[in-house]
Amino acid sequence: MQNDIQEVLYSEEQIQSKVRELGAAVSRDYEGRNPLVICVLKGAFIFMADLSKNIAIPIELDFMAVSSYGNSTRSSGEVRIVKDLDTSVEGRDILIVEDIIDSGLTLSYLIDVLERRNAKSVRVVALFDKPGRRTVDLNADYTGFSIPDAFVVGYGLDYAEHYRNLPYVGILKEEIYSNR
Numbered sequence: 437m438q439n440d441i442q443e444v445l446y447s448e449e450q451i452q453s454k455v456r457e458l459g460a461a462v463s464r465d466y467e468g469r470n471p472l473v474i475c476v477l478k479g480a481f482i483f484m485a486d487l488s489k490n491i492a493i494p495i496e497l498d499f500m501a502v503s504s505y506g507n508s509t510r511s512s513g514e515v516r517i518v519k520d521l522d523t524s525v526e527g528r529d530i531l532i533v534e535d536i537i538d539s540g541l542t543l544s545y546l547i548d549v550l551e552r553r554n555a556k557s558v559r560v561v562a563l564f565d566k567p568g569r570r571t572v573d574l575n576a577d578y579t580g581f582s583i584p585d586a587f588v589v590g591y592g593l594d595y596a597e598h599y600r601n602l603p604y605v606g607i608l609k610e611e612i613y614s615n616r
């Protein structure tokens with residue numbers, strides 16, 4: 437697995453330290469509000485677990501799975517809900533936990549769905565952001581790291597369902613995905 441990584445972008449320690457900062461910011465901003473924190477599966481599952489342990493106020497957790505049509509390294513913008521929430525979002529303060537923002541299409545679709553369901557507020561925390569790749573006007577309220585346009589894996593992020601269990605985030609060697 438290690439051999440398929442061209443370069444480690446963020447070590448386990450760097451990620452953990454950033455996640456603590458994000459958790460502290462969320463705890464401060466949502467003091468007294470009991471937000472519903474939504475994990476976007478599967479990519480955000482490790483980030484959700486670590487972030488939630490660093491949020492020091494009462495929260496509720498829920499999970500949503502979406503799939504975007506298109507090939508495995510680029511999203512097409514057509515999003516489908518594969519697993520919906522168990523919880524009603526009506527009147528709730530929502531915090532969406534996402535692994536990475538690329539074109540922004542997945543998140544703009546999700547935000548739109550939650551607003552149409554009458555959420556009171558919708559904010560986004562994204563661990564990684566590729567601002568150079570945006571096709572819609574969308575920014576996270578909390579961002580961990582801005583990264584260049586390279587395909588990254590680890591810490592929840594996959595290529596063809598592999599590498600999610602790496603504790604760090606790295607750039608995948610291009611030959612891994614161009615040869616298939």
Ligand code: XMP
Nearest residue numbers: 511537538539540541542586587588593594
């Ligand atoms: P959009 O374009 O809708 O894409 O903002 C967001 C989703 O695309 C996936 N994505 C990646 N997954 N490494 C990955 O493992 C990457 O570098 C990467 N870039 C985008 C991811 O599923 C994210 O939720």
Ligand code: MG
Nearest residue numbers: 477478479535
């Ligand atoms: Mg994803």
